[in-house]
Amino acid sequence: MNRVMITTTALLAAFVAACVTINVYFPEAAAVEAADRIIDKVRGDTDSGASLEATPRQAPVMLALAKGFASLLVSDANAQSQIDFDKPSPEKQALENSLAARFPSLKPYFDSGAIGVNDTSVIEFRDRNLVPLKDRNTVVQLVSAQNNDWNALYAEIAKLNGHPEWLDNIRRTFAERWIAKADKGWWYREGGSWKQK
Amino acid sequence: MPGVPRLLLITQLLFAISMTASAAPSGVLTGAVESVAAATWRIDGLEFELFLSESGLAASTRIAQISLLESGQKFDDIVVACERIAMSSVAISCQAATFTATLPAVGRQTVRGSFVHARRDSVTDVVLENVAIAAGIARIEIRATDDELDVRFSSPELQLDGLLDAAIALGAELSDYTAAGTTALTGRLRTLAGGGLHIELVTQFSGTSISNNAGTIAAEGLAGKLLLDLTEHGDVLQFDLEIESNSGEAYLEPVYANFSEHALALRAGNVSSSDLSTFAIADFEMQQESLLQLDGEVTISLATEPATPTQLSGSINLTETSVDTLYTSLLQVAMAGTVLGDLETAGTVSGAVVIANNALSSARLALSDLVLDDRQGRFAVYGLNGDIDWPGAGSETATDSTLRWDNGLAYNIPLGAASVQFRLGNDDIVLLAPLRLPTMGGALLIRQMQLHDYGTPAASGLLDAELEPIQVGELAAALGWPAFSGTLSGRLPLLQLAEQTASIGGTLSARAFDGDIELSKLRIEQPFGLVPRLFGDIKLRNLDLRQITEAFSFGLIQGRLSGDVTGLQLENWKPVAMDMHFYTPQGDKSQRRISQRAVEDLASVGGGGAAALLSSGMLRFFDVFAYERIGLRCVLQDGACAMSGAGVGPQGQGFYIVKGSGVPRIDVVGFRDQVSWARLVRQLVAITNSGTPTLN
Structure with missing residues (x-):
């Protein structure tokens, strides 16, 4: 009898241990939301940001309950709860501000097709010849500074969440969201070739 | 470039053939040669005809194909005709000949000209008139001897795009470029006895634009003069180049220059290149009017695609060169983001x-x-x-x-x-003599300073500095604080620089508001970085509250104030964490009185309802009240202040901000123990700005 108890307890313990194995995956949905918010801020499209704040989403009760129940079952729920892509940091704030301040100077060149974002979410030149000669090195400098900030921001978001290895996922998410939110006529480079939205 | 000598070879061949034909006896004579070959060329299908015309002996030669063996280029169907050949024992000549050939990028054309062959020294002179090339007309003079070919050409106006096409068709590796504009061109091209080629060019160009496809090399609207003296030996080009332009602009990533504003004079002497993309310039001079004067020796590799930027190495002398030009056209791109x-x-x-x-x-x-x-x-x-x-x-x-x-x-x-005065090493700076930097009525005296491995992760440094008493009023004005007077001085005996962190181990003391302020444990991280961070502690002792409240347009309070700010942490010069405690010092013997307005101001800060109390009832007849002690404490963390004051409030509720004494007695009691820091700052700013109390 005692042995049965011990065995059962051991099995249970093993089961529990197995259950709490932490398996942190990249939280795509949260990253998309954060990317959207940051991209809107950088591009100066505050509408969506403001509306998000003004009308906090109220999850229906049943959905909340379902979520709560689901979180009991999902073993890594605890680990996931640490993840917050909107986690503030002064560096992140400063980078977002600096990106937003520089964007209006770059926008005409997104519009003209001289520059575009690639699938690692940095800005590339598509055609320098679309930039007047006298502005060309200024735009080269702006692109270089903007990319420095974007790269620092991706790294900061990954670092803030304690997952520096997510850098590539974060880049991909930002690239996807940038492309999805791009104005009609903007160019982007995907898989090595330029495409126009 | 390698195409040019080939063109000459062909011409030479044509003459050789003409000579052969014209040397035949009189009467109608036809003949054919299946092929003639030399080391570098080959002629197939040569037919000639000699006959008597009305004006004398005429000749016509037709060649099916001329092949240049080195390059594999072929020229088909070449015809040379002469209406009247003059022959003597010394020379054979034709004053009115026609030459028909297909030229690369120009097409088939027939031009008029003349030739003379001197038999004794074997010199042949050919003149071709009105050769259509690059949408213009050129005159070409050729002199061929047994071992040298000498070609002179001139054209009043050629189109650069056509000229570029011709150069590309002749084998120059310039297909990545486009060009537009016109140029007058005169030049001379000679084969050299030991092999190789010498070219002299003088061009006068205008409206000239050149660009590579990537847009990393580009010029627009150039007008000026270009002189080129070039020798080709094997694969190596050796040349001297002079360019002057007083209009237009040029971009050689990342360098931009405007010649309309400041004319360019460039001389590159003794340049060698084997691939037309890397140039070793032994001696160059570049001047852009008053902006720029450079000379020296450099090697430059042009950016052929954006991924491989233009590379420059060498030594350059600068004479009276504009820093603005250097910065905007060259340095700024490299320093973007710093x-x-x-x-x-x-x-x-x-x-x-x-x-x-x-x-x-x-x-x-x-x-x-x-x-x-x-x-x-x-x-x-x-x-x-x-x-x-x-x-x-x-x-x-x-x-x-x-x-x-x-x-x-x-x-x-x-x-x-x-x-x-300092000495620079690799990544090191050592101060050689004390630096006295006057500021705010005092000075920062740096006795000793050393930085090592600056800009690397291993950066370290040492600083021995002293702040000679500065006027706090000037500091306040600089930082946009309300005006108040006092002095600030101290010793900053040690700076440790590691991982971009500047640690100032030391203490600054200030004498202000008739009291003492001490800043200790100061440490600054990344002072010029993205987010400067400052850490430290502040001690305030026996400050005169009257002076403080006057300076900050706060409601008047008399008495003394001490304070301790520990664990102060500023990010971007804004507090994010600290334990800030202001209080009436123990054993204070001064007269302690508080004005009605100050009560209201403090009440609004503490979130109490004292203001409403004052404005009604008999208390409003009193301007000032006596108090026993004042206290306000904020423990700032995560954007919120945990508030407390001068002890637990009456009936164990809230906390005293002002504990009154005497009659009439007034207490300011705070009840809100968590206050948003941003809101607290807004309230304080509103109070000190408007001079009127703000109520919640």
Whole structure:
């Protein structure tokens, strides 16, 4: 009898241990939301940001309950709860501000097709010849500074969440969201070739 | 370029053939040669005809194909006709010949001309008139001897796009370029006895635009003169080049220059290149009117695609060169994103620099009246003069550097004239004599300063500095604080610089508001970085509250105030964490009175309802009240203040901000123990700005 108890307890313990194995995956949905918010801020499209704040989403009760129940079952729920892509940091704030301040100077060149974002979410030149000669090195400098900030921001978001290895996922998410939110006529480079939205 | 001599060879061949035909006896004669070959060329299908015309002996030669064996180029169907050949024992000549051939990028054309062959010294002269090339007309004179070919050509106006097409068709590797504009062209091309080729060109161009497909090399609207003296030997080109342009602009990533504003004069002497993309320039001079004067020896590899930027190495001397030009057209791109990436600049620099693959490897410069002004307002220096000797890596030969300036700014704090003497090493700076930097009525005296491995993760440093009493009023004005007077002084005996962190171990003492303020455990991280962080503790002792409240337009309070701010942490110069406690000092014997307005102000800060109480009832007849003690404490964390004051409030509720005494007695009691820091600051700003109390 005692042995049965011990065995059962051991099995249970093993089961529990197995259950709490932490398996942190990249939280795509949260990253998309954060990317959207940051991209809107950088591009100066505050509408969506403001509306998000003004009308906090109220999850229906049943959905909340379902979520709560689901979180009991999902073993890594605890680990996931640490993840917050909107986690503030002064560096992140400063980078977002600096990106937003520089964007209006770059926008005409997104519009003209001289520059575009690639699938690692940095800005590339598509055609320098679309930039007047006298502005060309200024735009080269702006692109270089903007990319420095974007790269620092991706790294900061990954670092803030304690997952520096997510850098590539974060880049991909930002690239996807940038492309999805791009104005009609903007160019982007995907898989090595330029495409126009 | 390699195509040009081939063209000449063909011409030479044509003449050889003409000679053969014309040497035949009189009467109608026809003949054919199946093929003739030499080491570098081959002729197939040669037919000739000699006959008597009305004007004399005429000849016609037709060649099916001329092949150039080295390059594999072939020219089909070439016809030379002469209406009247004059022959004597010394010469054969034709004053009216026609030449028909298909030229690359020009097409098939027949041109008129003449030839003379001197039999004794075997010299042949050919003149071709009105050769259509590059949408223009050229005159070509050819002299061929047994071992040399000499071609002179001139054209009043050619289109550059056509000229480029012709050059590409002749084998020049320029297919990545486009060109537009016109040029007058005269030149001479000679084969050399030992093999090789010599070309002299004089062009006068206007409306000229050139660009590579990537847009990294481009020029627009150029007008001026180009002189070229080039020798081709095997695969190596050796040339001298002079360019002058007084209009247009050019871009050689990342360098931009406008010649309409400042005309360009460029001379590159003894240049050699084997691939037309890397050029070793043994001796160059470049001048852009008053902006730029450079000379030296460089190797430049042009950017053929954006991924491989233009690479520059060499030594360059600068004479009275505009810092603004250097900065905007060259340095700024390299410094994008750093503290030096957004400057307004002025002044001139002279000296010598050595560059290796676009990176500075040593510099010896004299600065003259420089201005460096950060557009983001972090720092500025005006009237900067002096000499800098930076020997680069692994050199012990540096001489002393000196700099002096008229004035400057650091975060709005004005700095006076000073001079500094230092020695630069690899990534090291060592101060040679104490630097006294006048500021705010006092001075920052730096006795000793050393920085090692600056700009690397292993950076370290040492600072022995002292703040000679400065006027706090000037500091307050610089930082936009309300005006108040006092002095600030102290010793900053040690600075540790590691991982971009500047730690100032030391204590600053201030004498202000008739009390003492002490700043200790100061540490600054990344002072000019993305997010500057400052840590430290502040102690305030026996300050005169009357002076403070007057200075900050707060409701008047009399008495003394002490305070402790521990664990202060500023990010971007804004507090994010601290334990800030202000209180009436123990055993204070001064008269302690508080005005009605101050009560209201404090009540609003503490979130109490005292204001409403005052404005009604008999208390409103009193202007001032006596108090026993004042206290306010904020433990700031995560944007919120945990508030407390001068002890637990009456009936164990809330906390006293002002504990009154005497009659009439008034207490200000705070009940809100968590206050948003942002809101608290807004309230304080509103109070000190408006002079009227703000109520919640």
